[in-house]
Amino acid sequence: SPLDKILSIPGAKEKLSKIELSEIKNACDYDGHLAKSISKAENVILGYYFLTEQEKDAMPDEIVENDPKYRIIVDQFQGITVRKTQNYEKCFPPIKCGHGVETSTEQISVSALTQGFLNIFPDTDGVVRKSYLVMKQGSDLLASFPLQILNAYYKMPGITVETVGKSDECIKNLKVGDFEIPVDLDSSLLINYTRKLDSFPEYSFVDVLDGKVDVKNFQGKIVIVGISDPGLMRDNWITPVSDVTPGFKIHALTVATCIERRFVQKSGYFDALSAFFIFFFGTLITFLVPLFKKPLYSGILATFLFVSYLTVTHLVFKIKLIVLNMTYPLSCIVIVYTAETLRHTGASLKRAIKKIFEKEIALKMLGETQKELSRLVRISDVFCPSSTTIVFDSDRMMEETPVLTWKLILTSLGISSGALILFNNDGSFQIIASTGNLWEKTNLDLIRKRMENDPTPLIINRTSDRQWFSSNEIKNLMAFPVVSEKTFILVALFLNKSVTEFSETDKFTTDDVKLAQTSALQAIIAIQNSKLNVALKQAQLETIFRLAMSIECRDRETGLHVHRVSEYAGVVAEGIQLPEPEVKLIKSSMPLHDIGKIAIPDNILLKPGRLTDQEFEIIKKHPVIGAKVLEGSSSSILQAARIIALYHQERYNGSGYPYGLKEKNIPLYGRIAAVADIFDALASKRSYKEAIDFDKTFEILVSEAGKALDPDLVKVFIDRKEIVLKIYHHYRETPDSSLFDYPAKA
CATH class of the missing domain: 1.10.3210.10 (Hypothetical protein af1432)
Incomplete structure (x- = not known):
C-alpha cells in the first residue's frame, strides 16, 4: 500500500505517526495493518501526550506506573542516563512533571521503534518560545519527541543528563551521545525561529496515501507526519513569527535547531552586562544633560543611546544568536533622562506641564476618560478567556456616551453640576445629558425666555440674583444657547465653578464661555453619533432575528x-x-x-x-x-x-x-x-x-x-x-x- 511505501523508504531516518486518521476512509478498521507497516519499517517514532496536573484526568504516579500503555513507552525507551552532580535542597525552574499519558492503542504503540512526548508549553503571554526536551513521570525521566528523533538520528548513542536537586528536579547538562544541547534547568531549549516555518516542504498525507506524491521526496529525510487542521485547536500555537503554528512544525524547528547547531542563547554574562549598561547609561546621561543648554540636545543624546543599544542587541542576535537584556538598560535611559531633564529645568513636573499645556484641558480630560472607561469596560470584558472572540461592550459605551461626554466637559472646567437642555416652542423641555441635580433647582422657564430673547451668554456670579435659582447650594451660573432653530433651542447650563489648575478663579468668565461653547458643540456631535450607532445596532440585531426566522x-x-x-x-x-x-x-x-x-x-x-x-x-x-x-x-x-x-x-x-x-x-x-x-x-x-x-x-x-x-x-x-x-x-x-x-x- 502507499503507507508501506512511505514507511519502507530506504534512507528515511525518522517518521512520526501522529496521523489524523479521520481523514482516511475507514481508517479505524486498519489498526493491525498500520501496526504491521510501522513494525516492518523499524524506524518509526510515535508521539504521546503527558497529562498535566491541571487536567481533570490526571492520575497518581502509582497508577500511571502500572498503566500498560505507559509500560510500553518505558520498555521501548532505553532510558536516560542520570548523573547527579549537586544535591541542592531547591532549584528553579524545575523539570515539568506528567500525571498520566494519552497515547495510541497498544497494538500500534508496541510496533514503534520508540516514543516521545509531544507536549508544548507556551510562556505566560501565550507565545511558544521554548521546547521542553525532558519531563518527569514519577521517578522516570522521559524524552520528548524531538529528542527521540535526535537520538535516532545519531544512531542511538543514548541520552545523558546531569541533574541538580534533591530529587533530580532540574537538569544542568543534556547530551545525546557526545552532542551537548544547551538547555535551562527545566530542560527548555530556546527555539531558533530565524529559520522560516515554510522552509520545510509539506505534503498532504491523503495525497501521499493516494499515490499523488513521489516517495523519492522523502528519501534521506526526517519525515514528520502531523495535524495541520485549524479546527483541531489542541495542537495549534502562537509563536513569535505566526499566530497559528501547528505543533509538528514547532517540533521540526526544534530538531533543525539542534542538528544545524544554531542555538539561541542568553549571554553567559547576561546579568553582568545588564548591570554594566544600566550603570554606563545612567552615569553618561547624568553627567552630560546639565552641560547642554537646550533640552533638544539632551533629547538627541538620549535618542541616540536608545537607538544604538537597540541596534547592538539586534546585530548580536542576528550574527551570534545571543540574547541581550533590552528592558532594563532601555528603561534606564528613559527614566534617568526624564528625571535629569526635569531636575535641571528648574521647574517642577506640575509647573512644566502647566507651562506647556496652559489653558488646555487635554490632560484633565484624558484622566477623566480613563476613569470612566475603567468603569464602563473591564479588562476581562475586552479580552475574554472563555472564547476565541474578542468581546467589547459597545452597547453600554454608546448608551452612556452622552453622560460621559458631558461629565468630561464639566470636570475640565471645574464645574460641579450642569445640563444640556432642549427647549421646545410648546414650553416642554428634554434633558439630553446632565451631571448632578442642582440644575433641577434653577428657574428653567426664566432661562428659556432669556435665551429666546437674548442669545448672548448668561453669567451670574452674584448669589443675590435669586430669580435664577432657588437653592443656597448654587453659588454661580452660566448658560448659553448651543443651537437655535425656529422650533427649539438647545441650551447648555453650568452651575458652581471651582478653582482648577487651569483657572485661578471660582467665578465664570468669558474665557469659560469660549471654551464651553467649543466643547458643547463637540459633545453634541458625539452624542448624536452615539445615538445613531445605538439605532443602527438595534436595526442590525433585528435584521439578524428576521433573517433567522425566515430560515426557520x-x-x-x-x-x-x-x-x-x-x-x-x-x-x-x-x-x-x-x-x-x-x-x-x-x-x-x-x-x-x-x-x-x-x-x-x-x-x-x-x-x-x-x-x-x-x-x-x-x-x-x-x-x-x-x-x-x-x-x-x-x-x-x-x-x-x-x-x-x-x-x-x-x-x-x-x-x-x-x-x-x-x-x-x-x-x-x-x-x-x-x-x-x-x-x-x-x-x-x-x-x-x-x-x-x-x-x-x-x-x-x-x-x-x-x-x-x-x-x-x-x-x-x-x-x-x-x-x-x-x-x-x-x-x-x-x-x-x-x-x-x-x-x-x-
Whole structure:
C-alpha cells in the first residue's frame, strides 16, 4: 500500500505517526495493518501526550506506573542516563512533571521503534518560545519527541543528563551521545525561529496515501507526519513569527535547531552586562544633560543611546544568536533622562506641564476618560478567556456616551453640576445629558425666555440674583444657547465653578464661555453619533432575528424557535458567569445557528419520515455551510455566530458532526448552543412529533449529560429551571402563532 511505501523508504531516518486518521476512509478498521507497516519499517517514532496536573484526568504516579500503555513507552525507551552532580535542597525552574499519558492503542504503540512526548508549553503571554526536551513521570525521566528523533538520528548513542536537586528536579547538562544541547534547568531549549516555518516542504498525507506524491521526496529525510487542521485547536500555537503554528512544525524547528547547531542563547554574562549598561547609561546621561543648554540636545543624546543599544542587541542576535537584556538598560535611559531633564529645568513636573499645556484641558480630560472607561469596560470584558472572540461592550459605551461626554466637559472646567437642555416652542423641555441635580433647582422657564430673547451668554456670579435659582447650594451660573432653530433651542447650563489648575478663579468668565461653547458643540456631535450607532445596532440585531426566522420558516411552523434558543443560551452563559457583554454576544449570535439549512433541499429538510443515510449525510453538511456563509466578517456577532453554526451539532462524547470533537475540544459557544438547541427541540412541537412535557424534557437532558451534552452546562441549565420555564411560556407557540411573531423580551 502507499503507507508501506512511505514507511519502507530506504534512507528515511525518522517518521512520526501522529496521523489524523479521520481523514482516511475507514481508517479505524486498519489498526493491525498500520501496526504491521510501522513494525516492518523499524524506524518509526510515535508521539504521546503527558497529562498535566491541571487536567481533570490526571492520575497518581502509582497508577500511571502500572498503566500498560505507559509500560510500553518505558520498555521501548532505553532510558536516560542520570548523573547527579549537586544535591541542592531547591532549584528553579524545575523539570515539568506528567500525571498520566494519552497515547495510541497498544497494538500500534508496541510496533514503534520508540516514543516521545509531544507536549508544548507556551510562556505566560501565550507565545511558544521554548521546547521542553525532558519531563518527569514519577521517578522516570522521559524524552520528548524531538529528542527521540535526535537520538535516532545519531544512531542511538543514548541520552545523558546531569541533574541538580534533591530529587533530580532540574537538569544542568543534556547530551545525546557526545552532542551537548544547551538547555535551562527545566530542560527548555530556546527555539531558533530565524529559520522560516515554510522552509520545510509539506505534503498532504491523503495525497501521499493516494499515490499523488513521489516517495523519492522523502528519501534521506526526517519525515514528520502531523495535524495541520485549524479546527483541531489542541495542537495549534502562537509563536513569535505566526499566530497559528501547528505543533509538528514547532517540533521540526526544534530538531533543525539542534542538528544545524544554531542555538539561541542568553549571554553567559547576561546579568553582568545588564548591570554594566544600566550603570554606563545612567552615569553618561547624568553627567552630560546639565552641560547642554537646550533640552533638544539632551533629547538627541538620549535618542541616540536608545537607538544604538537597540541596534547592538539586534546585530548580536542576528550574527551570534545571543540574547541581550533590552528592558532594563532601555528603561534606564528613559527614566534617568526624564528625571535629569526635569531636575535641571528648574521647574517642577506640575509647573512644566502647566507651562506647556496652559489653558488646555487635554490632560484633565484624558484622566477623566480613563476613569470612566475603567468603569464602563473591564479588562476581562475586552479580552475574554472563555472564547476565541474578542468581546467589547459597545452597547453600554454608546448608551452612556452622552453622560460621559458631558461629565468630561464639566470636570475640565471645574464645574460641579450642569445640563444640556432642549427647549421646545410648546414650553416642554428634554434633558439630553446632565451631571448632578442642582440644575433641577434653577428657574428653567426664566432661562428659556432669556435665551429666546437674548442669545448672548448668561453669567451670574452674584448669589443675590435669586430669580435664577432657588437653592443656597448654587453659588454661580452660566448658560448659553448651543443651537437655535425656529422650533427649539438647545441650551447648555453650568452651575458652581471651582478653582482648577487651569483657572485661578471660582467665578465664570468669558474665557469659560469660549471654551464651553467649543466643547458643547463637540459633545453634541458625539452624542448624536452615539445615538445613531445605538439605532443602527438595534436595526442590525433585528435584521439578524428576521433573517433567522425566515430560515426557520422552511421547517418550522413559527419563528419563535430562534427567540427561545437565544434566551436559553443566555441562561447558560449567565449561569457560568460569563461577562455581560459576552452573554449579549451569545444571545445575539444564537439565532443564526441553523443558517446553513438554507442550502439543504426542501425534499430532505421537510421530509416527515425517517431520513435515509444519504439524506442524513446531506443534512450533516449544514454546520459547515453555515460557517462558510458567516466567515470573514469583522463583526463580533457574526464571528461568534460562525463558531456556533459550525460546532452546535458536536456532541460531548464525540458522536456529533462535522468533526466528531469531544469534550472541551468543542468550543464553549458550541457546547452552550447544543444545550439550548436540544432542549428546545425536545420541548417544542414539530410536524413529525408532539412536544415533550417540560419536566420530561429536563429528565432527558439530565440523561444526556456527559453523553451528548457538557454535564457542567446541563447542571447550570437545570439549576436555573425557573428562568427557563418563564422563557418557555413567554415564547410558547400557540395555534395563533405566526412566523414573524416578535414578542417583547422575557
